[in-house]
Amino acid sequence: MQxxxxxxxxxxxxxxxxSALAKYYIKKGHKVSGSDLVRSEITDALKNDGAKIIIGxxxxxxxxxxxxxxxxxxxxxxxxxxxxxxYPQALGKLTEQHYTLAVSGSHGKSTTTAxxxxxxxxxxxxxTVIVGTKLKEFGDSNCxxxxxxxxxxxxxxxxxxxxNYWPKIMVxxxxxxxxxxxxxxxxxxxxxxxxxxxxxxxxGLLVANKDDKNIRKVINEAKQKTExxxxxxxxxxxxxxxxxxxxxxxxxxxxxxxxVGRILKVxxxxxxxxxxxxxxxxxxxxxxxxxWNKKRIxxxxxxxxxxxxxxxxxxxxxxxxxxxxxxxxxxxxQYQRTYYLFKDxxxxxxxxxxxxxIITDIFDVAGREETKIRKKVSSEKLVRAVKKKSVIYLxxxxxxxxxxxNLGSGEVLIIMGAGDIYKLVDSFSLTEKxxxxxxx
Numbered sequence: 001m002q003x004x005x006x007x008x009x010x011x012x013x014x015x016x017x018x019s020a021l022a023k024y025y026i027k028k029g030h031k032v033s034g035s036d037l038v039r040s041e042i043t044d045a046l047k048n049d050g051a052k053i054i055i056g057x058x059x060x061x062x063x064x065x066x067x068x069x070x071x072x073x074x075x076x077x078x079x080x081x082x083x084x085x086x087y088p089q090a091l092g093k094l095t096e097q098h099y100t101l102a103v104s105g106s107h108g109k110s111t112t113t114a115x116x117x118x119x120x121x122x123x124x125x126x127x128t129v130i131v132g133t134k135l136k137e138f139g140d141s142n143c144x145x146x147x148x149x150x151x152x153x154x155x156x157x158x159x160x161x162x163x164n165y166w167p168k169i170m171v172x173x174x175x176x177x178x179x180x181x182x183x184x185x186x187x188x189x190x191x192x193x194x195x196x197x198x199x200x201x202x203x204g205l206l207v208a209n210k211d212d213k214n215i216r217k218v219i220n221e222a223k224q225k226t227e228x229x230x231x232x233x234x235x236x237x238x239x240x241x242x243x244x245x246x247x248x249x250x251x252x253x254x255x256x257x258x259x260v261g262r263i264l265k266v267x268x269x270x271x272x273x274x275x276x277x278x279x280x281x282x283x284x285x286x287x288x289x290x291x292w293n294k295k296r297i298x299x300x301x302x303x304x305x306x307x308x309x310x311x312x313x314x315x316x317x318x319x320x321x322x323x324x325x326x327x328x329x330x331x332x333x334q335y336q337r338t339y340y341l342f343k344d345x346x347x348x349x350x351x352x353x354x355x356x357x358i359i360t361d362i363f364d365v366a367g368r369e370e371t372k373i374r375k376k377v378s379s380e381k382l383v384r385a386v387k388k389k390s391v392i393y394l395x396x397x398x399x400x401x402x403x404x405x406n407l408g409s410g411e412v413l414i415i416m417g418a419g420d421i422y423k424l425v426d427s428f429s430l431t432e433k434x435x436x437x438x439x440x
Contacts, residue, residue, distance in 0.1 A: 012070025247316030363419025
C-alpha cells in the first residue's frame, strides 16, 4: 500500500541541508512549501522544482501535515497541533528506514559524502544521497533519490545534530576544535563524538582516519568493527595520481570512500575509476578559467572557513599552481568562530604560501552571535595581528576595484568563505557573460 502524500513546509528552506531534504520529498511526490528570509539560487531552484516559496519571513502555514525547520531558526513555545521536526530529527527518521552511510568530522564531510555517493552510483548500487553541497554529477543538486536500500548522508556535528542519526556505516574523517559557541572546548566535542559512535549497531562498521589523534581517542573504546584508512596505505599513492581535485586532504577523503567501497564489495577497479572522474563539488576548490577586466585569470571558489581548511586549501593551490601569483580573498565566517580560533587564523595567514591575501569583514551569522564577542573581534584586528604586508583588510565594496587595479593576467584568484562572499564569484561570471554577448 502506497504511503499517503503529505503537505510539508520547510522553515529556512534556503539552507544547504534543509533544501536537500526538501528536494527529497518533492521527488517522492509530496507537496512542498518553504520560507526563508532571503532569496537565493537554492530557493530559486526549489521553486523551479515545484515548491511554493515564501521570501522575507519565516511563515508557519495552517494547513501543513508536517513542518521541518532549520537548526539555525529558533522555534519557541510551539503550540500548534501540526507536527514539527528539526532538520536533523527529520533526516534521522530517514536513517532508520534505510541502510545508512553517514560521514562525520570537522572537515571533508561534503567531499567524502560526494565521493562515496559517486562511487556507489558507478557500482550500480543506486543510493539516495543527501549532501551539504551541489554536485555536477547529480545535475548541480544536493539530493539524489535512488531505488536501493542505501542512504548516504553528510552528518553534521554542529548543535550535536548527528546524534539524531542511526547509520550502519559511520565514516569519521577528522576531529578538531570548531563550533566552540556550542561545544566550548575540545573535551565536549570528543565526548559528543563518543556518544555518536555508540549509535552504531553491534553489526555496524566504523571507517576511521587512523592518522587523526582525536579520532583515536574517540574510538579507543568502540565495540564495533573498525576499518582504518591512512595516508601510509599503498592506495594513497595511486589516488594522488588519478584524483582531479588537488591536495592531501582530498587524498584522505578519497581513501575513506575507497574503504567504504571495499566494505560493500565494490571492486577497486570500479572505485578508482569513479574517484578519478570526480570533478569536485560546489564551492570546494571549484575552478574555472575566466576573462575579467580584459585579463585571463584562474578563479577558484571555496567554502573553507576553519583555519585548518584555509591552510590545506591554500597549500593545495600552491601545489597546483607552483609558479603563478596567487591571490586569496577571505571572508571570516561568524564572529564567535573568529574569536575562539583567532590565534589559529593568525598562524595560518602568517604562514600562507600565497602571494596576496585580502581579508574582508566577518560574516554575521543571524541568531548565532553574542554581542559581547562581536565587540571583541574584527577583520581589522586579525590583519593587524598577522603583521604581514601581503595581508590587508578591505571592506567588501572596495574589493573589486582593488582587484581591477592590481590583479594581473594569468594569475590565480581564490574567493573563500562560508558566508555571502560567493556573490563576488558571481560578479566575475556576470562580467564574462557580458563579454560573450559583446563578442556575439
